[in-house]
Amino acid sequence: MQINGAQMVIEALIAEGVDTVFGYPGGAIMNVYDEIYKQKDFKHILTRHEQAAVHAAEGYAKVSGKVGVAMITSGPGFTNAVTGLADAYMDSIPLVVISGQVPMSLIGTDAFQEIDAVGISRSCTKHNYLVTKAQDLPRVLKEAFHIAATGRPGPVHVDIPKDVTAEIAEFDYSIVLDLETYKPHVKGNPRQIKKVMEAIANAKRPLFYLGGGIINANAAYEVRDLVQKTGIPAVETFMARGVLSCDDQLLIGMLGMHGSYASNMAMSETDLVIGLGVRFDDRVTGKLSEFAKNASVIHVDIDPASISKLVNADYPIVGDVKNVVNEMLELIAGIESQKYKVWRETVQNFAKLHPLTYHEDTERLKPQWVIQRVGELLGDSANISTDVGQHQMWTGQFYPFTRPRQFISSGGLGTMGFGFPAAIGVKAATPEKISINFTGDGSILMNVQELMTAVGNKLPVINIILNNNYLGMVRQWQTLFYDKRHSETDLSVQPDFVKLAEAFGGIGYRVKTKEEFDSALKDAVEKNVVAFIEVIVHRMENVMPMVPAGGSLFNMMLLEKKGEK
Amino acid sequence: MSDNNERRVVSVIVVNEASVLSRITDLFSGRGYNITSLSVAPIPESKYSRLTIVTSGSVRVIEQITKQLHKLIPVLRVYEHADLVEKEMAIVKFPASENIADISTLCAVYNGKIVNVGENVIIVMVSDEPKRVDNFLKIIKRYNPKEIVRSGAVALER
Ligand SMILES: Cc1cc2nc3c(=O)[nH]c(=O)nc-3n(C[C@H](O)[C@H](O)[C@H](O)COP(=O)(O)OP(=O)(O)OC[C@H]3O[C@@H](n4cnc5c(N)ncnc54)[C@H](O)[C@@H]3O)c2cc1C
């Protein structure tokens, strides 16, 4: 079939089964937008900022497991999208981001809206392409989708000069890809898996350390099975919330800088770390030399570069965690759950000593209460996105997650402004679920224009703004480590969030009490419209426990006992 | 974690395509690592090229870079050499007034020879292990070299 480059983009998206594209048009990508206008196979959602288009595609991808697609123009359109690319890269989210570029003949001439897009995206994408002739487009787009979704997933950027979108060439999407240099290793070494099972059988205090890779691999239910059958306690990273259900007796909680006391102590006491799809992030390990000091380390990861990067793996397994866990389940016979009984009790005692909790306050709502309350009221019926800050950590700690892909948050890059557009993408992918975004009074303003996208496309996201009149997370560090010098973190000057929501055609609530909160949430869910629920919360609340940056996991600052000050 | 700065030679086989070189050098520059020398040439009758990179840095970081190199989509293979044959070439220009016989003898010791004698200059080439090339360049200082160019190392596993 002889068609032009712009038509090829459309045909490729259709062939890949794309149903939603998030984007923002401009000069260099106009030929493609002209073809979007003419087709009915997929929906295009116009965000109000290119960064938001990419975050929405991320939310869509994370909740659905499909590749998210965003489309943008050259120059400022592209540079606006870079934060989204970097975010997806850090959190291993499969995306294809297509940008327009100035025509080939103008590249390198400082043309209008020209920027070396592939030069910029090289370090924040899994792979990128500058397409120089239309005849390459079918192969490039097919490779882009393949590379984004396979192995360790990630964003792929395709930059297409305007003249290439007009050029006519042969389109054949049935081509077989010849990627001799890209062959992700998905099957774990069987001998090594056997050794791992022996090590588990011989361990006294083994501990599952579960990560976001399990969600990527769609392996949560296999992992649940493995945990159940072995009777070995488990900790989750922030990115792994929902792998185990919150009511799983063997789930100790989240570990790391803001992990629970029991989780961090378990990691410090274990003699065998069973790491599945984790990357030993510094927010998780604390001081490396003291991390799981007395333990051997099993590490299953699809990315060889992730293994022994920070913590030496005694049992490295390169492979897809779903395959590996299935193989492990085959060899489960040698493991006696009974053997770990004392260890399970030890861990339970840690949890009894310092449970993850907070103190209620008579004057103002506590943010943790709000999150728990949403969990009680909506539970499994909601997908939960967050922005970045204290509210994000409290969501990780207190929301009762029951399933994988329920929790969407920017972990690796920690991008304020991620939450709202991500929740829009989530709603677009899973309209049957309520889409909640827990956000802060700082973060929400970083992509507040997306109210228009949500209202315009009837994507009723409920934003719960935990308003502490602070850049709370930074304020917390200033309080604790900078002698209370709250430099530039006071957000006393604020918009009227209720009116702000209303100005865009949404609905706004300002609540100060539990009763008000319950009725606002109920009302927003019933009305099924885009909402801001601004909750006035305690200003000086800190996220606890906390391992100070660079400190050892077992040296946590803990919640003060009631009455202590 | 050892932080000893060791000289390392890494060979990388890559698909011949635009931007592949910057993908590779980015991994070094992004960590503030210097590439001491780099040589690239196509592998005959294939779609691949072979790069030889000489660098120095902590063993751990170089290992990480090697893994990341392997992760790049257009990279076919990465060799981090331990036991290797390494050669480098240097071309040097001397004023014609210098003692041509002495220079010629020296070159011979370093697998080299005079390649051009002009009205004003003598041009020689040597090819030897990089360390020996260093040596050669030190010794010939007394003959007032006007210009020196080195090729960067190429290497093969033994
Ligand atoms: C303010 C703030 C505070 C934070 N505090 C904490 C904290 O206290 N605790 C915490 O845990 N995090 C915290 N984080 C998040 C943290 O920065 C990291 O994002 C997170 O710890 C990484 O989680 P992970 O190890 O599960 O890796 P991910 O980023 O989810 O990476 C997944 C790993 O799995 C591998 N993988 C991918 N697909 C597969 C597959 N199919 N098979 C096998 N392997 C696969 C990948 O190669 C990678 O190594 C915080 C973030 C912010 C912004």
Ligand SMILES: Cc1ncc(C[n+]2csc(CCOP(=O)(O)OP(=O)(O)O)c2C)c(N)n1
């Ligand atoms: C784009 C961006 N800029 C700056 C930061 C640094 N930062 C991390 S948390 C935070 C405060 C967030 O404030 P808010 O959204 O009100 O959340 P809170 O911590 O108060 O719950 C800041 C400024 C960031 N993560 N992202």
Ligand SMILES: [Mg+2]
């Ligand atoms: Mg705040």
